[in-house]
Every structure is written in structure tokens, then in C-alpha cells.
Amino acid sequence: NAGVTQTPKFQVLKTGQSMTLQCAQDMNHEYMSWYRQDPGMGLRLIHYSVGAGITDQGEVPNGYNVSRSTTEDFPLRLLSAAPSQTSVYFCASSSVAGGLKDEQYFGPGTRLTVT
Amino acid sequence: DQQVKQNSPSLSVQEGRISILNCDYTNSMFDYFLWYKKYPAEGPTFLISISSIKDKNEDGRFTVFLNKSAKHLSLHIVPSQPGDSAVYFCAASSGTYKYIFGTGTRLKVLA
Numbered sequence: 001n002a003g004v005t006q007t008p009k010f011q012v013l014k015t016g017q018s019m020t021l022q023c024a025q026d027m028n029h030e031y032m033s034w035y036r037q038d039p040g041m042g043l044r045l046i047h048y049s050v051g052a053g054i055t056d057q058g059e060v061p062n063g064y065n066v067s068r069s070t071t072e073d074f075p076l077r078l079l080s081a082a083p084s085q086t087s088v089y090f091c092a093s094s095s096v097a098g099g100l101k102d103e104q105y106f107g108p109g110t111r112l113t114v115t
Numbered sequence: 116d117q118q119v120k121q122n123s124p125s126l127s128v129q130e131g132r133i134s135i136l137n138c139d140y141t142n143s144m145f146d147y148f149l150w151y152k153k154y155p156a157e158g159p160t161f162l163i164s165i166s167s168i169k170d171k172n173e174d175g176r177f178t179v180f181l182n183k184s185a186k187h188l189s190l191h192i193v194p195s196q197p198g199d200s201a202v203y204f205c206a207a208s209s210g211t212y213k214y215i216f217g218t219g220t221r222l223k224v225l226a
Contacts, residue, residue, distance in 0.1 A: 043216035090158050104157030
């Protein structure tokens, strides 16, 4: 099992450019989520999904889109990058069989810089 | 408005001694709490959790205590080891699919 994988590891964008951060998991987890980590702010939830075709907003969804067409993949799209989106992005997944009592498995992160 | 707070950004402890990491929350609807550990350049990894129906949960060297009336939880690591040096995040959920994380405490265990 590869667990949760994220690509790319690093990315530099210019303001206004678009890109997609990829996330995949091979554990057949229903729940997937995206967080951003900023200094002094901890981890903040951007979007999450409880299954294919189902997505919802977290704490800081503005500027980001997601879709969930398969159980395995949960891409995060930045439509028009802004310097405020410079951050480290983590994808996570978990089973929901325990009713949210299951731990989340995190990917290694994508470090994004917007200039 | 930070619903989950870790007021100590850093903590240093001697190897073999107890490490106590604290977390406070403001939302009384939170009913499930977790601790994650994070090493540099890696994603967080799950450490231990506790439901609001309990006041203590233990797993090896790690124990989490929950004081609902004070809206406070703590993570005890005994004995502390150099490999425990990392950033620790507490997180809380209110039965929805949203987890709220604290800002983290950097623990340094001195050999």
C-alpha cells in the first residue's frame, strides 16, 4: 500500500495562474480532505468529501475547487492563484466505518509558492 | 476565532522525563479529540484519540486526559524520548466531518 500520495511535492506559480494539486489513496477510504498549513495557523480544512460525487466546504474554501469522481482521487484546483495561497497543502483520508472515530492518514504535502 | 488553541508554541523536556502538551477548546459541541504528531517535511501522523464520554485514554507511553468542564485536554508522554521531538497538533470534531486543528506545539526532547 502506498497510502496517501500527493503530487507535486513543490510548485511555484505566478499570480493568476491555475493548477491542480493531485491526491490519491489506495486504502478504499470514503473520506478525503484537503488542509493548508500556515505558520502560526495550524492546519485548516479547505474542502472534504465523504464519497464519490459528494464534496463540501471546510473552514477556508474560497479560491479552491474540488471534485470526487472516484473513491481513490481527490484533486484540489486553484483557478487563479494568489500570493495568499502560498502554503503547504496536505491531503488526508480515512474510513468512516467507525463513524468518524477513525484516524486520518495524511500525505507528505505539497509546498506551493505564489509570486 | 480559534476554536482549538495550543497556547504553548514550544516545549523542551529532558529525556526520560514527562512531557505535557496542552490544548484548550471553546466549542462545547466538540465530542471527539485527536492528537497528531508531525515531523519536518512529512504529513501528520495519528497518535491517540479520546471521546467525550471518557476522561482518559492510554496507549503505551501516551495518555490523553480530557476535562470537559474546563474544555481542556492534555497529552502526557512518559518517558519522553529524543524521537518524540516533533510538532504536536490537537484536533476536535463535533460529530460532523469537519476537524478543527490547533496551531501546534513544538516539542524538543533533550538527550
